[in-house]
Amino acid sequence: MKKTISVYWPLAIVVPLAAAAFLHICSDAASRASQAPLAANQLTAELARTVSYGFIADTIDTPMKPIRATALPLPASF
Known part of the structure; x- marks a missing residue:
């Protein structure tokens, strides 16, 4: 007896979806298992590496505003 694709079409959909879900x-x-908290020496080494690669600037180019200059004034009713 000859079987056609109409018999196997559910398997053609379910098997790849199950494989994708499993992967x-x-x-x-695996990614959660490898993300343990870093020790202090590892943390400082990673910070030094990001500064040396230029991801974090070690100098401030623009002066920062004081916090009070950026805060909104309080309403007079307080």
């Missing part, structure tokens, strides 16, 4: 779950679990 997604496995990759999420």
